[in-house]
Amino acid sequence: MKIDRTRAMWPQIAAAITQRIKDGTYPPGSKIPSVVQIAAEFEVVNSTAQRAMEAVRAEGLTRAEKGMGTFVLTPEERESS
Incomplete structure (x- = not known):
């Protein structure tokens, strides 16, 4: 994903991570990249x-x-939150 540097960047990155969770790139229970890895990407x-x-x-x-x-939270974890 390319970041639009004319807008706030963190919401765009949050949206990209959220999309990856929703599309299964980061499945429930999986570890997602670290802050350092996300920053580098x-x-x-x-x-x-x-x-x-x-x-x-x-x-x-x-x-x-x-x-x-x-x-990533599992569906069960989301329900109990």
Whole structure:
């Protein structure tokens, strides 16, 4: 995905990650790329990637496990949230 640098970047990145979750690129229970990897992919600073990841987590699509990474919630986990 190409980022439109004339608009805020973190919402575009959050939308791309959300789309990947919805289309199965990142299936339920899978670990998604780290903030550093996302930042490198989209050519942004880590704080922009972190903000995008936080937005996806706020949507109830992922969970972060300290020291382990960020994982896509399963349907069961989403229901219990």
